[in-house]
């Protein structure tokens with residue numbers, strides 16, 4: 172029997188969908204009992220939504236005012252205190268939250284970590300991408316009593332909210348450091364769909380050439396009800412904010428439709444979208460590498476094609 | 488002396504398209520161009536700028552691996568690091584052991600901060616910095632896009648999924664860097680000559696009290712599932728029709 176502890180990701184009000192993806196991964200482990208731990212302050216509602224995820228047996232709600240900003244230095248010792256009692260796996264999402272937190276937990280547990288789990292072969296065998304997705308590595312950790320993992324969320328479905336696990340309020344005994352302090356979080360909150368979970372995404376690249384022109388990408392996205400993404404070049408150049416970057420070092424996504432506008436298709440970008448169902452590339456260079464993996468392509472100048480596409484979509 | 492330690496990992500250059508060996512035993516890297524992990528280069532650049540602002544006196548670069556990593560350490564010295572340490576081992580070093588080795592060096596060198604890349608582009612693990620901070624019982628500020636040091640505190644802006652998060656950490660701390668922190672300087676020829684005279688010390692992993700162990704066993708390497716090459720359409724009308732066909736609009 173495996174006992175999986177999943178660390179819930181949330182923003183204090185809402186549970187992030189990444190948690191339900193971790194559950195989908197965990198239930199693929201044979202005979203797994205899945206427990207979700209929710210850390211934070213005033214997290215009753217978050218814990219309640221975790222209890223609805225199908226496949227979850229138990230939800231632990233660990234309230235502490237010190238946990239309010241979910242700083243890894245504060246959460247890790249608490250998670251470790253929990254994990255030490257009888258868990259075989261400790262999982263979190265491979266989002267910036269989980270990437271920051273899980274190795275800190277692993278080190279305190281003296282456990283190895285498997286990053287970006289994309290498939291579960293058995294309780295101790297997993298697959299993960301390496302070299303920006305140029306290779307898939309199967310790893311075995313049979314000799315370990317406890318392993319830590321981050322789950323590549325694009326590889327798993329969102330477990331449905333049809334469960335009814337019990338929520339237990341627990342307290343843990345752990346010394347919490349004061350050496351790390353939250354100052355601020357700034358992000359453009361928008362009414363657009365969330366990049367990580369949207370079923371349609373329109374991304375713009377360096378070809379947009381200015382933040383002003385990048386509006387073309389937003390407008391096409393709005394016409395489709397899509398989220399907006401960007402290549403690293405577009406973010407580096409200041410056309411789009413960092414949280415829109417898609418790729419090896421940005422977000423890994425799996426929408427039904429991905430439209431890449433003026434993006435060349437570098438491996439570091441493509442690794443972020445290789446699970447997209449349909450990739451559309453719009454690029455003026457017929458030899459751009461993106462056409463190697465795009466399902467549908469249009470060769471031409473985006474500055475004429477995008478307005479035309481929007482107009483036709485509006486008509487249909 | 489106030490100093491910063493910087494991790495330098497030797498990896499296959501990011502421009503090389505690596506391929507899995509047909510027998511699945513590994514990734515074919517023979518003869519491939521090797522470079523400093525791009526994130527580590529950014530970490531080094533940041534350390535050099537902190538030194539240039541007069542906030543530390545010394546930048547020490549550290550690589551863990553075989554003596555093959557010497558050229559990368561020389562490049563780091565040419566960029567401006569003051570001295571280099573090669574922690575020598577021929578074993579594959581997992582992130583937790585790398586963290587232990589940095590911890591041992593932290594004990595010897597008493598740095599103000601340890602700057603590492605947020606991930607290495609070979610294993611893509613994104614673990615070592617956080618593990619080091621845990622073992623060291625010190626703060627971690629990961630995925631940094633801005634670092635400001637003020638006395639014994641660092642204010643770090645982090646690239647997170649929701650946008651930009653700013654944290655304040657007491658020093659010493661571990662900072663792992665993201666791509667937009669800075670643009671590393673180019674190495675000039677005279678600096679390469681000068682770098683030849685800078686100290687490069689070698690110490691074995693065992694001397695630092697760590698015998699690297701393989702706990703995560705590689706079973707098999709596979710090529711990723713390839714996507715089918717699709718079709719190029721004539722015009723926007725055809726594209727809209729194709730999207731409709733697939734039920735996407």
Ligand SMILES: Cc1cc2nc3c(=O)[nH]c(=O)nc-3n(C[C@H](O)[C@H](O)[C@H](O)COP(=O)(O)OP(=O)(O)OC[C@H]3O[C@@H](n4cnc5c(N)ncnc54)[C@H](O)[C@@H]3O)c2cc1C
Nearest residue numbers: 376377378402403404418419420421433434435440455473
């Ligand atoms: C360690 C590392 C990590 C990285 N991580 C990421 C990552 O996470 N995400 C990412 O995206 N990149 C990443 N990169 C960068 C990546 O290698 C590429 O440099 C980047 O993706 C290029 O962005 P781009 O396609 O927008 O720009 P370019 O490669 O410059 O491509 C622009 C494209 O636009 C086309 N074009 C130009 N004008 C027009 C026009 N008028 N109409 C139509 N098409 C036009 C051109 O033909 C070209 O194909 C990383 C690189 C490194 C080294």
